[in-house]
Amino acid sequence: MKHRTFLLASALPLALATAVSAQTDITVALQLEPPHLDPTSAAAGAIDSVLYSNVFEGLTRFASDGAVIPGLAKSWDISDDGLTYTFMLNDGVTFHDGSTMDGEDVKFSLDRARAEDSVNAQKALFAGISDVSVMDPMTVKVTLSEPNGNFIFNMAWGDAVIVAPESIDDIKTTPIGTGAFKFTNWVQGDKIELTRNDAYWGTPAVLNDVTFKFISDPTAAMSAVMAEDVDVFAGFPTPEALPQFEADPRFQVIVGNSEGETILSTNNKMPPLDNVKVRQAIAHAIDRQAIIDGAMFGLGTPIGTHFAPHHPDYVDLTGSSNYDPAKAKQLLAEAGFPDGFTTTLKLPPPSYARRGGEIIAAQLRSVGIQTEISNLEWAQWLEQVFRGKDFGLTIVSHTEPFDIGIYARPDYYFQYDNPEFQQIMETLNKATKPAERSALLATAQKMISADYVNGYLFQLAFPTVAKAGVQGLWENAPTQATDLTAVSWSD
Template structure:
């Protein structure tokens, strides 16, 4: 399969080069831009679904948040002009920006902030960060432009979380239809959505800083096939492809018409294991799976070398990171012995559900071959993104799957009851509560190290690597993010030189 993709990519590249006009690559679109994405979102409301593809289109473009996360991971004001934090780090007083309107003409004010956060934390909320909002003791609208949030416990990352897509401020009258008719305070409005093909945003002329927004029209095309991704870029049909297949990098680096941006991330690519399924509920079986995986081979085969091995659900560079790759190292004989100790008779058949991104499909082939060496038959099932979200994520219908978790601060998922991987540990939940309530960075760092070691020893997953994301773009396109602490395409910052 991998060799076949090489052939497909080469064929598509040759065809594209043969037909490439001299003036291609979007030189004429000075007030518009075409971006491409691997996955199409299931909707356009980031408070209603877990898919990061939602935020890739609407975050900071259609919807805005109190704070804004910058490419370097720092936080700056957005809908909040300023804020004060109480000495115990539990109370936040936000001063809101005045004169802001929603795209349906309604005013943005403290009442809309209160509505948004109470809705996100309500019992029926489907917000993937519901825990953050249900952890708010109160959200008080002191006046039209002052909001006071009292948290039940301190959260050192609270201001960062208030800049994530799940913390968007929604307009109460339109909130229930945001999935198909998004209404925000941002610089762009939804112009059209051609299901299976593209989403187009149009500049909102009544945006408070409309004069600084260069692009009048932004189109997001959905291209999942790696060969088609390369061909679309070479033909000039696409101006930029954030998180494109890394297999294309060499040819674009050698082409003066393009720029290649290699971005750091806080993402974690994992072989997720359904801890509720037998015999995967036995830690010895999960450790055997982990020991059967050669992470370096997976990085080469699945990510074309763009990744750093990890041994737990935490990325190098984050506060308190410890190297846990030595806890479940690659060791075929140990893996076989662990299966025998657990009483597992081989061959053991397990499902391996693979969503469309190349890192999953290519990495799945490598891992299936590695597991076969210890008697585990990983039956690969390629599924579309909507199938993965409904079957794997929502209904937990899987044994193994490969996925990148891109949120920087998502250790709390391991303390979340009913999460899709079925890990329920009172010890970890208690440890996570200590992390959340540790005011000193040094104390949090130590506890975060303990959490990483616990997850590694419990072999919750086959922890694979921290990916590096590749963006290929027309050389004249300016304003692309260098690093990606969160998955967004901040198109209001783009311009042509």
């Protein structure tokens, strides 16, 4: 007996049925430019911001409300023991180079992601796969070494998109996927251009041409939108200007939630940050609301652990790291640092990091902790901090959905190694009963909060400013994506 899971094609995003204007091109601005264009070999969410769903697709995908819906797989069976997933693929799917997408491409993609030499930034998503077998061109069987209640969810990540072996050598500069748009051009430092895929297997896009413009400077972002040089700015980096746009009938302002836990990431293996009392002192030296007000102009929800407040299993632990500079100084003295210490604070480009970094540096300085600030470009941050682990502190928003499992990876860049936490995550992967999963998630949240692994700051809001005629944009950001497959212009 098998459990049959089937989702109708009507669950897929459709173009809105309102009157659509003759305009079929759009220019979308983003603050961060991708370091390259392979979502399966980098941690940079900026890649998914351009390519997720637009160019690349996985077996499943995230909808605008965060639900997991069919992607290249139209349905799947799960065996009673939870170890075998049989995916039925959609017919007539082709890559942008005209080649057929079939079971062999799925096998190649999953085997590549889980290989010993894999450079996939989320390799842990695939670690439980013991075998991938092609039953026929449209049917793939994936066998797990143990049950994993998150497997269908995991397959929706941008790191799990399906790629073809024929195009893998040039994927970083010439991405070839199966999505509703095809990659056409990348002018590094300026823009990426996409065009409509007329051979798309699913509901076709309304737009013909898409240009992603990269504007890192907040002042330039403000000017570009106000001058109408861009049609949309997703993740608008100047929140203090939102009231001005709200009052201007030329524009619409959309402020949604994101999955971005913004944290003061801490190198748990670097002295003196390897001392839990030092990390606790840092947590109590931070005034979250001052950071939200000063860096984000009030946009953001305080968090006390690495979990989204809008998730039903969220536990409010902000009280365990409340702002208390006197306590921070006491903890530093108890840890053997009555006069404080000096460490590095390496900041990537986003406004929340650069602005927030200055505020946090001042707050830490007031309790005796000096920080040597370095402003890094995104590629530098990935090389020095994420891969090289050459940092004391950094600020980054983790925009991947439901990603508390990264704390079970000792080699992850903040290097938290707690076997008890790892066991909780292992048990969670096998758990299927909602009450059991909720209890495990509560325990996990409390554990990393009590260990003060990182300084938990706020959940990143996702503001978008767009011209009034644009419709079909995502309000919330359940994953880091700018899905334009259902976007159009109204009359």
